Amino acid sequence: MNRTTSTKRKFRIGYFVFGGLVLLKVAEYLVSHYVRLGNWPYMLVLAVAGAWLILYYYKHIYQLWRREEEDHG
Amino acid sequence: MDSEAAVKTSRLAMNRLGLWLFFLSEAFLFGALLVVRFYLQGVKRPADLNQLLGFGLSLVLLVSSLAAYRAETFISVGMEKQFRRNIIFALILGSLFIVGVGFEWSEGFRLFPPSSPFGTIFFTLTGFHAFHVLMGLIGLLILVMPGQRGRFTPSSYWGPEGIIKFWHFVDVVWLFIFPTLYLVS
16 A cells, blocks of 8 residues: 555544544433433443544554554654 | 664654553543542532533544544654644644633532532542643644754654644543533433
């Protein structure tokens, strides 16, 4: 994969993840309005899903156990 | 790989590991504070809490995270101008977040004073988080100082990477604080 394609792909991933995070936030907000009692398990699942998206795609947690070819030194 | 490149790669791996261990220790700290919320209040929350403001603050942080991600991607290919532009955008949004928290505090002092159980946990959690946001803002500001121009290259940008990772961390923490304080019932 050449550099330009790889960069475009990274941007695309960034926008998709952002869209996913906004959807999760909206879902949280709606759940709090429609499930008035005992909604914490839903909140927990939605928050963990959002955190995973950021940890994996934005913070690149996989770099801890995987080296990328284009890694800067 | 020559020996110099191997040393640089190994140093980068150690830097990343150290930063992640720092995140882990911070996660324990915030985790403990979140548990305190349920210990003191269960899932009760004041009815007049401004949920919409909390939701707006979440969106502001999410957009700033996207700007930080874009900045990191730009610097990884040497596009410094775009990198700086995105960092400045993240800085503006982070400042907006702080202003929003300040507004929420001014309302909070009236609705649930810090001496009340909910006030105690609300001001501790949001204050501690806002302090982290402030630290992130200082980091971002350092990245766009005139003296840093031309310093980061596609082959060496650990400074921006570390600060941007920290910026994402404060976003992750808010992902848990927002539902814990504003939404659970």
